[in-house]
Amino acid sequence: MSNSTQSRDATRQVAERTMKRVNASLRKRYRAERRFRMYGILSVMLGIGFLAVLLIDIAGKGYTAFLQTYIELEVYFDPQVIAPDGALDEETLRMANYNSLIRESLAYLFPGATSRSDRRALGALVSNSAPFQLQQMVMENPGLIGQTARVTLLASADADMVMKGMISRRVPEAERRLSDMQIAWLDTLEDRGRVEKHFNKAFFTHGDSRDPEQAGIWGAIKGSFYMLAVTLVLSFPIGIGAAVYLEEFAPRNRWTDLIEVNINNLAAVPSIVFGLLGLAVFINFFGMPRSAPFVGGLVLTVMTLPTVIISSRAALTSVPPSIREAALGMGASKMQTTFHHVVPLAMPGMLTGTIIGMARALGESAPLLMIGMVAFIVDVPKGLFDPSTALPVQIYLWADAPERAFVERTSAAIIVLLAFLILMNSLAIYLRRKFERRW
Amino acid sequence: MTATTLLLTVLLLSVAGFVLGRRRAFTVADARGGIRSLHSLPGHYGLYTAIWVGLPALLLLFLWQSVEPSILTELVARDLSAEVLELPPERVGLIMNDVKNLVAGNIVSGEISPEIRTAADHWERLESGFRWSRTILIAALAILGFVWARRFISPDLRARNRVEGVVRVTLIACSTIAIFTTVGIVLSVLFESIRFFQAVPITEFLFGLEWSPQIAIRADQVGGSGAFGAVPLFTGTLLIAGIAMLVAAPIGLMTAIYLAEYAPRHVRTVAKPLLEILAGIPTVVYGFFAALTVAPLIREFGESVGMNVASESALAAGLVMGVMIIPFVSSLSDDVINAVPQAMRDGAYALGATKSETTRQVIIPAALPGIVGGLLLATSRAIGETMIVVMAAGLAANLTGNPLEAVTTVTVQIVTLLVGDQEFDSPKTLAAFALSLVLFLVTLVLNVIALQVVKKYREQYE
Amino acid sequence: MESSVMKRERPSSEQELSNTPVKRKAASAAMSEARSGEIPKETIGDISHPDPVMVCRGVNVFYADKQAIFDVDLDIGRNQVISMIGPSGCGKSTFLRCLNRMNDTIDIARVTGSISLDGTDIYDRKLDVVPLRARVGMVFQKPNPFPKSIYENVAYGPRIHGLARDKVELDEIVHSSLERAGLLKEVKDRLEQPGTGLSGGQQQRLCIARAIAVSPEVILMDEPCSALDPIATARIEDLIDELKENYTICIVTHSMQQAARVSQRTAYFHLGYLVEVDETDKIFTNPSHKLTEDYITGRFG
Known part of the structure; x- marks a missing residue:
């Protein structure tokens, strides 16, 4: 027994020595532990912090674009100016010099501005589109001629920027787009209650324009919409078809392996390469028109197909084999089993994948640059083959524009784009939550 | 009829075919003793008929649409005068464009010569003739298909198998689109690249140190023939992608580790979707942010410490690109970290390892191949990223490793060379295709290696 | 400090759960009803030991709302092998994992008692x-060497x-540990090769x-x-026998022969209750409780 007691004592000693050493290093190890944990927290915070900065920065730059400055003027529709020879036919009304009506009304407010250059500077407070607004008023209601009416006119982008505080008054006059005198006029107008801000409806209803105050995103939104429509109509059925074949029917051989490698690789090919494909194949080879939403839709289809196929396949694999066996056991054909049971069960997953693919397509711009969708297009497209641009490309174009006023419009367009993306992704999440099934 | 109405008509006829075919099946079955005598369900006979009505007609329509423009051009071009036809092909093309514009009622460049006027008239006549024959042919084909299918409907017709065969072929066609896409990409960049390499030797392109693709339009202009040494573009691309990976790799990896191993449940449910938003933000937004917010910030900061920072510094583009890639790295790493079996963690915990020891010394080594694969994919993404660099990086091809200077990248050059008016013959435009070829090959190799590594890794723990 | 055992929740731990009583309980519930009243209020036999290393009193384990271990009292004697047997899902593994707080790694597990x-x-x-x-x-249960060399596997803990x-000193520890595990002879020339390349029995050693x-x-x-073939099993059993000189060993086993061969004391668990614990000889030759007897004679298990 003494032998075993000895060995027990020895064991106990070893254990004690071990514990001493373990405890000795503990503090250092826990410091390392805490440090490592801190790195982790720091990384997460960095990511989320950056997201916050990005969103706040863009929201801060962009929210002002949803309001627009207008200037209220009393315009005397002088018959002498509109129709000097007294003939009120349509041609005369269209060609009349409405600009001088505006200048007259401004000059009336500021009798001090007499020189030509002063009067021009005064006129620069109002948008270039103001004369067209008057023209339209007169053509709709020729009775206005000879009367004075209060008209709310769009302010020029520079005036708008000053009113929104985007152009600092402290900047030396020479470096500013509006002179001290123009700013003083604006202030006077404001004091008299003639400057007001309204919701910027034009931003949502107009196409692009060189004048920031008239530029809108409706054309770009419609272009994006047409493109996504084409993409959805093509990539959803094709993607599901491919996924169903590969998952349910395809034999395992070299050919299907090749297809699989191709799909996985295409999902990681830079998007700009798809643009080149579109340029070389759709435009140069098939002779399709440049800048058309249809071609954009084709390119985006080719680009999103791999994503759709991969997520659809995942949805199909998650349907348990027992369902297939049950249907086959009932005497259903392979095709019936697939389309009556497997595909409906996988549909929520496929839809989710497709929506996420669509969201990616909506935000994509690089391939669209390649197929000529970067052109300056004022008209709102009316069909799949009209030249148009897309929302992200519009953002790219405006981001390049030198005018200060385009910065807020770019940010506002980004806000709209992000809103659409959030909407689509929420839909995907909702679908996933609602139909998610655990087998 | 326009192509769209024709398409809709064919589809409508097809639906009618379905109804009639189904009804026919019932009639045939009644003569034989009920539906049970049919081989397939009546609906299958309907589908069978619908396919016969619709499919050949649709195929013909598609074929017609793809060849009609070139045939029209060919026919109309024939009656242009001989002296026009002797012009170089581009000029003839321009004239034909005028003709087309005249037909479409668009603005035509320059004066309309009577010759173009006649050609346009001819075009219009031909086109309306084509339209008529197209409609008649396709309608005839649809009806023929219906008659044909109807004749065959009998209880012994294996309608279901026929229909399923067609569906199967359609599915196969869908799945081969991926291959066609790849082939299309390769062909579209390869041919133009070969033409480019005929003008500029491939060695000069790959190893030349100077890049200035602006070529004089007239031979006597200054500027010479341009230089097409792409090395500055490669180094610029690598510099920016490198900065991006320096940001994304540690942050993304640590994020994945924290979220997978440490984070309490409620933190994870909030942080994960937030980071995914980062991945869903369009690149053009990042580009805008990099160009208008980050770049000026870096510049001001650099100036405040007395450094000269270019306003389009590689650093700004790289940093923002890195942030864009963080969620990509973290979600890929998250997958591979979660694939490490729990037994591995238990082994370490049972020895008294702390969480960080387990993570650093057991989980990461075990997950290393997967993580490396993920990083390779992320690198490929950084190299191919376009919008951020187009908006925030410069155009000047500097051969430098200094992140504070402006550099340009392969993708930026592709965009600048191809956007706007272009002639497809100048080496300048063709250079973009050569660059794309390089871009495609490099990312292809990275992707294939990465996907292979990740796949092997997954199989190891399955 | 709690930080080193952060809670986790992941598929793999769910998998693990399926080996624990929680899910199996439903299946065995029917049986328990048929024999209800047979589980004794108090453990039969002697739960105490004159020289205990570990003393467990009133241990309960819960997985979320479901209780997996009910009020277990047990001493674990020094330098002795104690085996825990019982039908699948009886809670023996769960109890074992309480002894070094491995249950902490499962989010929903909760332990009470001392x-x-x-x-x-x-x-x-x-x-x-x-x-x-x-x-x-x-x-x-399953050998889980780290994806590192044999040497690094052993050296990791130290x-x-x-x-x-x-x-x-490290070399010394590695060699002596491998020797005590009876593995040194087989691997001493390839200490730098990955531990995952060994056979199952070698991996477990x-x-x-x-x-x-x-x-x-x-x-x-x-x-x-349980994941090894008979020859590898025999080697491990020999090893356990040698190790008891210096260590206290608690072994959960499905094989009654193994329990009889290697252990001095045996504890029989049933549906989360410790039914009987005694000297191994006593348990296997003359069990006091009907459930124990039924189990060791192979009526169920």
């Missing part, structure tokens, strides 16, 4: 699980705990070497031979 090691309560809030696990090592002052390299006082073995 378990002490040499007089200190291991479920004390202030107690640190890292040194605890250095004192109570564990070997798992390295993280700072047990070796230099390379020579590597895991044992890894556990003893930290010189723990208690080694927990959770069905260490």
Whole structure:
């Protein structure tokens, strides 16, 4: 027994020595532990912090674009100016010099501005589109001629920027787009209650324009919409078809392996390469028109197909084999089993994948640059083959524009784009939550 | 009829075919003793008929649409005068464009010569003739298909198998689109690249140190023939992608580790979707942010410490690109970290390892191949990223490793060379295709290696 | 400090759960009803030991709302092998995992009652699980060597705990541990090769070497031979017999022969209750309780 007691004592000693050493290093190890944990927290915070900065920065730059400055003027529709020879036919009304009506009304407010250059500077407070607004008023209601009416006119982008505080008054006059005198006029107008801000409806209803105050995103939104429509109509059925074949029917051989490698690789090919494909194949080879939403839709289809196929396949694999066996056991054909049971069960997953693919397509711009969708297009497209641009490309174009006023419009367009993306992704999440099934 | 109405008509006829075919099946079955005598369900006979009505007609329509423009051009071009036809092909093309514009009622460049006027008239006549024959042919084909299918409907017709065969072929066609896409990409960049390499030797392109693709339009202009040494573009691309990976790799990896191993449940449910938003933000937004917010910030900061920072510094583009890639790295790493079996963690915990020891010394080594694969994919993404660099990086091809200077990248050059008016013959435009070829090959190799590594890794723990 | 045993929730731990009583309980519930009343109010036999290393009193384990272990009292004697047997889902593995707080890694698991090691309560809030696990090592059902070399596998524990002052000492620990695990002869020429390249039995002995390299006082073995063939099993059993000279070993096993061969005391668990515990000879030759008897005679299990 003494032998075993000895060995027990020895064991106990070893254990004690071990514990001493373990405890000795503990503090250092826990410091390392805490440090490592801190790195982790720091990384997460960095990511989320950056997201916050990005969103706040863009929201801060962009929210002002949803309001627009207008200037209220009393315009005397002088018959002498509109129709000097007294003939009120349509041609005369269209060609009349409405600009001088505006200048007259401004000059009336500021009798001090007499020189030509002063009067021009005064006129620069109002948008270039103001004369067209008057023209339209007169053509709709020729009775206005000879009367004075209060008209709310769009302010020029520079005036708008000053009113929104985007152009600092402290900047030396020479470096500013509006002179001290123009700013003083604006202030006077404001004091008299003639400057007001309204919701910027034009931003949502107009196409692009060189004048920031008239530029809108409706054309770009419609272009994006047409493109996504084409993409959805093509990539959803094709993607599901491919996924169903590969998952349910395809034999395992070299050919299907090749297809699989191709799909996985295409999902990681830079998007700009798809643009080149579109340029070389759709435009140069098939002779399709440049800048058309249809071609954009084709390119985006080719680009999103791999994503759709991969997520659809995942949805199909998650349907348990027992369902297939049950249907086959009932005497259903392979095709019936697939389309009556497997595909409906996988549909929520496929839809989710497709929506996420669509969201990616909506935000994509690089391939669209390649197929000529970067052109300056004022008209709102009316069909799949009209030249148009897309929302992200519009953002790219405006981001390049030198005018200060385009910065807020770019940010506002980004806000709209992000809103659409959030909407689509929420839909995907909702679908996933609602139909998610655990087998 | 326009192509769209024709398409809709064919589809409508097809639906009618379905109804009639189904009804026919019932009639045939009644003569034989009920539906049970049919081989397939009546609906299958309907589908069978619908396919016969619709499919050949649709195929013909598609074929017609793809060849009609070139045939029209060919026919109309024939009656242009001989002296026009002797012009170089581009000029003839321009004239034909005028003709087309005249037909479409668009603005035509320059004066309309009577010759173009006649050609346009001819075009219009031909086109309306084509339209008529197209409609008649396709309608005839649809009806023929219906008659044909109807004749065959009998209880012994294996309608279901026929229909399923067609569906199967359609599915196969869908799945081969991926291959066609790849082939299309390769062909579209390869041919133009070969033409480019005929003008500029491939060695000069790959190893030349100077890049200035602006070529004089007239031979006597200054500027010479341009230089097409792409090395500055490669180094610029690598510099920016490198900065991006320096940001994304540690942050993304640590994020994945924290979220997978440490984070309490409620933190994870909030942080994960937030980071995914980062991945869903369009690149053009990042580009805008990099160009208008980050770049000026870096510049001001650099100036405040007395450094000269270019306003389009590689650093700004790289940093923002890195942030864009963080969620990509973290979600890929998250997958591979979660694939490490729990037994591995238990082994370490049972020895008294702390969480960080387990993570650093057991989980990461075990997950290393997967993580490396993920990083390779992320690198490929950084190299191919376009919008951020187009908006925030410069155009000047500097051969430098200094992140504070402006550099340009392969993708930026592709965009600048191809956007706007272009002639497809100048080496300048063709250079973009050569660059794309390089871009495609490099990312292809990275992707294939990465996907292979990740796949092997997954199989190891399955 | 709690930080080292952060809660986790992942598929793999769910998988693990399926081996634990929670899910199986439904299946065995019918049986329990038929024999209800047969589980004794108090454990039969002698739960105490004159020289205990670990003392468990009133241990309950819950997985979320479901209770997996009911009020278990048990002493674990020093330098002795105690085996825990019982039908699948009886809670023996769950109980074993309480002894070095491996249950902490499962999010929903909750342990009440007291378990002490040499007089200190291991479920004390202030107690640190890292040194605890250095004192109570564990070997798992499936061999789980790290994806590192054989040497690194064994050296890992001493390295993280700072047990070796230099390379020579570390080599010494690695060699002696491998030797005690009876693996040294087979692997001494390929210590740098990956541990995952060994056979199943060798891998399990590597895991044992890894556990003893930290010189723990208690080694927990959770069905260490269930994934091995008979020859490898025999080697492990011999090894356990040798190891009891220096360590206290708790082994969970499905094989009654194994329990009879290697252990001095045996505890029989049933549906989360400790039904009977006694000297192994007594349990296998003359069990006091009907359930124990039914189990060892192979009526169910």
